[in-house]
Amino acid sequence: MVDRKTAPSIKNAVDFNIQLQPYQKFTLKNGINVYVIDAGVEEVIQLEWIFMAGNRYETKNLVAAATNHLLKNGTQQYSAFDINEHFEFYGSFLNRACYNETASLSLHSMSKHLDHLLPMVAEVLTNATFPQSELDIFVQNSKQRLSVNLQKSDFVASREIEKIIYGADHPYGKYSSAEAYDALTVNDLKAYYEQYYKNGDCMIFMAGKVPANALDLLEKYFGSLTLTNPVIVVNDEYTEPAQKPYEEDIAVDKDGVQASIRLAQNFPNRLHPDFKEVQVLNTLLGGYFGSRLMSNIREEKGYTYGIHSYIQARKTQSAWMISTEAGRDVAAATIQEVYNEMAILRNELVDDEELMLVKNYILGSLLGDLEGPFQIINRWKSYILNGVGNDYFYESIKTIKEITPQRLQELAFKYLWPEKFYKLVVV
The missing domain is CATH 3.30.830.10 (Metalloenzyme, LuxS/M16 peptidase-like)
Incomplete structure (x- = not known):
């Protein structure tokens, strides 16, 4: 029985032996690496497809972000409504995100529904069509949101300081504008999708209660795609910028x-x-x-x-x-x-x-x-x-x-x- 009259002893966090559970690594037949943490008590799972498709690879501003955002807004077989309805039917969520170096598609669902959901993810990654109507909505909404944000000093400050630090042409320093949104075309998005998603560099991360057939399903739907495993190279040399801070x-x-x-x-x-x-x-x-x-x-x-x-x-x-x-x-x-x-x-x-x-x-x-x-x-x-x-x-x-x-x-x-x-x- 717990003694509630005596306070428990306090232990500093520095005295803990903190451990990081190691991952399991598997490789699909096309060379794509899958990193897995099989843990947890709930029957839920998270999968994330990471592509080397961030804005550092684009030659036209906002193409990377727009392509990533519209990935699930229509394929050759399904409309945006059909795709979203499919994931909602199984109580799952398919999200996408675009960063400087990488872009991702992430799936959260119950473990038992994986065999119903992975085919639709594969459909999104191989047959997205980027309808003009969806691009028009994206541009309109993005410009409206940008117009509102530009009236906020904190938003402007966060944009401007990165331009100062990295330079306006650097992937970390360039930012959105109404003109850049207006310049986007469906052909821009299709070309970027073809190069950096359908034939791009990819790796998969999976965590949660992993069902026994999960790797077989990944092999079935993604192991034969024309993807390659990225080579991660990072330069650790650092030279302070020559310009004087102002x-x-x-x-x-x-x-x-x-x-x-x-x-x-x-x-x-x-x-x-x-x-x-x-x-x-x-x-x-x-x-x-x-x-x-x-x-x-x-x-x-x-x-x-x-x-x-x-x-x-x-x-x-x-x-x-x-x-x-x-x-x-x-x-x-x-x-x-x-x-x-x-x-x-x-x-x-x-x-x-x-x-x-x-x-x-x-x-x-x-x-x-x-x-x-x-x-x-x-x-x-x-x-x-x-x-x-x-x-x-x-x-x-x-x-x-x-x-x-x-x-x-x-x-x-x-x-x-x-x-x-x-x-x-x-x-």
């Missing part, structure tokens, strides 16, 4: 009372030796609710409801971002307080109690992120697609547990200087 103010609404503030610097990808350690420094600075920036600028000064810093962990290069919305009249003061916190981290050692709190937060969050098969396969997917080794997870935990106040100060002295950060204020 400051910029952009007016969206001259009568607005809120300013959207973005501070950012170019940063190497996750293969750089400093990356794991900087994740700890970033958490201390502004990566969680008890961070230095939140305590100062939200709790003490009351300039904002929230301020956050984070590393954009993209594949080829990244950025260190600090983001907040503050009152227009205190925007300059908010930025100065960020600089002040950088100076403190450069000049003073973090005390052991605060560092232990940060370590426990990071590792505790990690434990929460691994509570089910879907979360586990998503972490493996991130590692595989970014070309890091199978030991990356344990190396990261070791870094978090062993990092010292002295090392954090060294990193702050290396990276946390105001002159290294671009400054953007949108009002």
Whole structure:
């Protein structure tokens, strides 16, 4: 019987031996790799088809995103309504997403319905037709949504800072426009689909309660497609950009009372030796609710409801971002307080109690992120697609547990200087 008069002992997250369940790997007869986590207690399953079809491969803006969005909006045999009705009948959901390097089609369903659903997924991936009427609706809706968003300072700030960091022609820095939507044609989408989906590079991730015939079904419907397994190559060399960071103010609404503030610097990808350690420094600075920036600028000064810093962990290069919305009249003061916190981290050692709190937060969050098969396969997917080794997870935990106040100060002295950060204020 539980003794409710005695409080349970408290154990720090740093004392846990955190393990990541390994995946099983299978290869279909056309060479496509299938990564599997067979776990969980519920009879549900998630499958994700990852294609090297992100916007970095397009030669015309928005073609990658539009192609991905309209994948399930009509095939040679079925209309968009028929396709959606089919998945809904089985209580499942077929989603799609497009990123910088990759694009995906993901299926969530009960495990027992897989044999009814995979044929329709194969139909979408081999016989999509991209009807003009569906493209017209997509363009109209996207332009309307864009028009509304462009009136919001935070939306404009997030777009503009990436253009500043990466350049307007870089896949990470280019963004949508009404003109680009109007320029889309059905032929553009069909050509992109033919090259990057029907004959593209693909891998499959599967997690949940995996039925006994799942691999046979994947082989039946996808093993004979004209797909190839991608070769993941990541460059870990990093050279700081030659351009000098600059400051910029952009007016969206001259009568607005809120300013959207973005501070950012170019940063190497996750293969750089400093990356794991900087994740700890970033958490201390502004990566969680008890961070230095939140305590100062939200709790003490009351300039904002929230301020956050984070590393954009993209594949080829990244950025260190600090983001907040503050009152227009205190925007300059908010930025100065960020600089002040950088100076403190450069000049003073973090005390052991605060560092232990940060370590426990990071590792505790990690434990929460691994509570089910879907979360586990998503972490493996991130590692595989970014070309890091199978030991990356344990190396990261070791870094978090062993990092010292002295090392954090060294990193702050290396990276946390105001002159290294671009400054953007949108009002």
